[in-house]
Amino acid sequence: MIEKLLLTVLVLRTAWQIFLEVLNLFHSTNPKSRIPEVLKDRFAPDVLEKSRSYLKDRTGLKVVSQIVQMFVTIYLVMVGLPLLERLFMVYTPLFQAFLFFGALGLILYLVNLPFRLYSIFVIEQKYGFNTTTMRTFLKDQVLTVSLIVAFSLLLIPFLIWLLSHPIWWWQASILAFGFILFFWFIQPLLIAPLFYKFTELENDVLKMKIRELIQRSSAKISKIYVMNASKRTKKQNAYVTGIGRSRRFVLYDTIMGYPQDELLAVVAHELGHHTKKHIQKNVILSSVYATMFLYLTNFLYQSILKTNAFDVQRPHTIFVYAFLFISTISYFLEPLMNYLSRKMEYEADRFSAELLKSPTPLISSLKRLVKENLSNPDPHPLYKVWYYSHPAPEERIKALNQVQ
Template identity: 55%
Template structure:
């Protein structure tokens, strides 16, 4: 029975990565084949030259992603079969179980970080640079890495300590751990815009007074209370465009990438109205509930598997922190095959936010125009594979959003 479980365990983890890579390759072949054409709704904005650039960008990202995922799989298997049991044995006499867990995850995160660092560097300074998106300097990159490490330690150590305490104290710990992680989600929703994001980006008051007035009119019309409107210096890291609404209560703020300020005011307003749609339609609390239930479900079945691994001695584990990571890794690998369900719900919300934007502004034209520009300027894939969209897209493909908005325009006359 134990050997059978080990085979199933490893098979699921390997199949998850192989299926993910298969989807990437299917998407690449489908999107770049000689018969692929520019969707009709994009032909007025997307030239053949733009189309070819998008295909080259996709090819580079997919090939890079395949190498990265295969490397990650190999590293994960080495950890699971060799490194984790060895670390558990070495750390078994190093103080309390909580201290051992902190050391265990510190060593794991350090090795994982060092393995992933060359991929991060290549992605930013080779692929993004090659296709004209990167504006990150080596100095900024180094600063981001150091800040990321400091935040990981500052947040990770107490979380690991509390989680390990729960594992040691209770046999049935999934609901306590669920409360911890749900509390963390809420905590980050509050502190991320106020304290974390400003460590990486500079936020200043929007200096375009005319645009600010128009934004205030849209905000008042929507009924969403937003204390602050900020411009973010995204151009220090990328040329890609975006805007978002973040935070809850007094921490809520509307953030405009400085890279999107080249868009006309109506286009910027349509993007902001889309973000407002998520709040008016209560997508944020809905997603919080969905994610909370998902976390509780994952931890519940992780708890069941955790007890099985610990009781049977499979993999030769004796400590709660190592047993947890094996059980959690297996369950998360299985949950990957349920991603299409969650993404379907997310895409549905995106359609609702698009419709809200069109109705709030009284026209869908600016959002259609901004979507077309985003496809062109971000070198988005205009022809994703249908199965790839179902599996990985938490937003509808741009051509699908545009078609839906055009239908709405026809309905409204």
């Protein structure tokens, strides 16, 4: 029964993913699709066509990737995972788990690798966004895999120990909360610098104005960095990261060419996330979500253990089945999580407009971002509800126009 239910949910999720992608594509590339009134001064017809072409290419890749991933997952559920379990049975339980997760991770990595390469070196290259060299890509992959292996060597023994307890979800939740805090703290200090170079902002005039905004916003951020994002992409961004002493403000070097009022509006938006305590709220939300997720995973784990479903025996294999089932179902909670994220973005937008005493600079920067990143100006409403962690540009601009 559990086997059939898992397969059904896997197929339904993929079918729904493809439906949303195709629905959004047809809606956004339909000849009747419009450029929103608030974007017409920046989004010329030739930019619209390029944006539609970009959307078509990305959607096609997503759909193919989703279908391939579904068939690979079904194979793993029906054949692959039991086979891996039997293959490593001769080793000690902990070494079995290391080999099992290593082999599974390698399979999933190799399945996703061609799509990642095609996305970066074909699609992003085609539209002038990619600046990553193959050497940089390979270096990033080595670093990423090395970090995953390092964290796995630390976490897998804890997992095996937890699975030896009849009820382990609450201990795992504490571990997850600790890991989330730990990651938020070390990410800007140790992990991000492995991939990017961070230098303190040298423009004294701009630095002074940013510090003035920080002071007026009552934010506690002492360090302002510029990140060499241009080594990998031409897209623009800025963000606040870290907690406690690791907190810092980061500007992509690709955004440094913006007019100063627009750049300051983006800075004020990011300060809004800090002042409104969105980082803390996201940590709490992530922890609550992880607790619910692990509770349900534990419940299903016990059910599989009792019914001998999937014909597997080892705790780590049973855990993967339970984790896979719950993560597949949790996909259908994405609209709720994205709704909460969009609310935070509206709050940060309003904060920026109020801090600068005008919404105009942020509106101008949003229009620039939409144009230069070839964002979809008219996504389907259902697609926005499901996937958009930020409000669509048209909605953000309309909300900003209402700020007095």
